[in-house]
Each structure stands twice: as structure tokens, then as C-alpha cells.
Amino acid sequence: MKLPTTSEIIDDIEFLDDWESRYQYIIDLGKALPPLTEQERVPEAKVKGCQSDVWMHAEKAGEQLRFRVDSDAVIVRGLLALVMAAYNEKSPGDILAFDVDQYFLTLDLERHISPTRGNGLRAIVGKIRELAAAA
Template structure:
């Protein structure tokens, strides 16, 4: 149950056979995001469990989740962009129903991220799920 935007990433990854190209693609996704306003980089939006600095700021309007984020690491910015494409625009119930691990496995990210990056990615997913569950 992925968004159309996420399906586009999956399709793009199918054309990029070399992992280095995929890595660059993820970084480019992050570079295409707008910077998070410094006023939103506060302890409440900081994600614990990430090796780098990560902030996620979510809004819920009409039961639909959207979030922005930023990191001080280029690859993590890219991972935030991928997660935004996975979740943004979904209802809260849909966010909670997404098998993020399964969807991200379609990209092969788990095999190519360091354990610290994988832990950080899990922490970001958990933060999005916590927000969607009202926590």
C-alpha cells in the first residue's frame, strides 16, 4: 500500500542497477526538499536514535498526514524524502497500515545502509507512526 510517489521511486530504482547510482538518487531526493525552518528544529521534533541530527515536523489536516524534515547528513535527508513519499498524503489509518519495512525492502535499502543508518531509519518510521497514532 504505497503512494504513487513512492511507486515512482521503486520504478526509478529498477532502472538504476548499480547501488552507487541508487545512493546518489536518494541523496538527490533529499536535495530537492525545502529546508526545514530553523524554528522547527526543536527538541520536540528531534528524532532520537539517529547517528546524525534529524528533525521531523508533521501536520495533520482533515485526518491526513504530511511531514517535512531535515538532517545534517545528505543520505539521511534523502531517506527523509523517501519516507515523505511513502507517507505524505495518507490518512492516519493508512499510515499505520503501511508496512514500511516491506516497502523499503523493495528498494533494497536494508542491505546497503550501515547499521546506524538502519537504526535511524527505523527511528524515523517509529516517529511517523507515533504521530499518526496520536502519541
């Protein structure tokens, strides 16, 4: 499965009307997200989540920033795929301009990105924006 764009994700998720099919979609996205190798799952790449671990590698690709992310929990991987659709291989300007809270609100998934949730997603978004601001 090719990872979809943010507008494709919004269309897909809005079409699904019960929690099971919506989360099944997220789980499937999680499975499609290319995993990091064991060697890449290093402590320096780790972003602390309370209930599951999250890793991220970032690099410059021309004018764009490229990210590779992973988690040991598949739902978090699916949520990371949603974040990647927004940020991966985008310019720093596009990254900073993207309203991630509105995006998760539209998807009705805002509670996953709230600061009270310990899944590392908020931390990943913060780190991506930090890298974009410094680029």
C-alpha cells in the same frame, strides 16, 4: 525536482543497477527535500540518531497527517524523502497499513531502516506510526 511517489521511487531505483547511481538518486532526492528553517530545527523536534541529527514536525491537515522532516546529512535526507513518499499527507489508516519494511526491502535499502543503524530513520517511522495510531 518534484518529490516522487513510492511507486515512482520503486520504478526509478529498480532501473538503476549500480550502487553509485542508486545513491546518487537518493542524494538528489535529499537535495530536493524542502529543508526546515533554523528556527524549526528545535530540540523538541529532534529525533535522536547517532551519527546525524533528524528533525520532524507533524500536523493534521483535514483527514490527513502532514510531516516536514530534515537532517543535517544529505543521504539521510534522501532516505527521509523515501519515507515521506510513503507517509506524508496520507490518512492515519493508510499510514498504519503501509508495510515500510517491505518497501525498503524492495528498494534493497533495508539495512538503513534496521534497528541497528543509528540514523534516526527507524525512530522517525516509529513516531509517524505512533501519531497515526493516536489520530
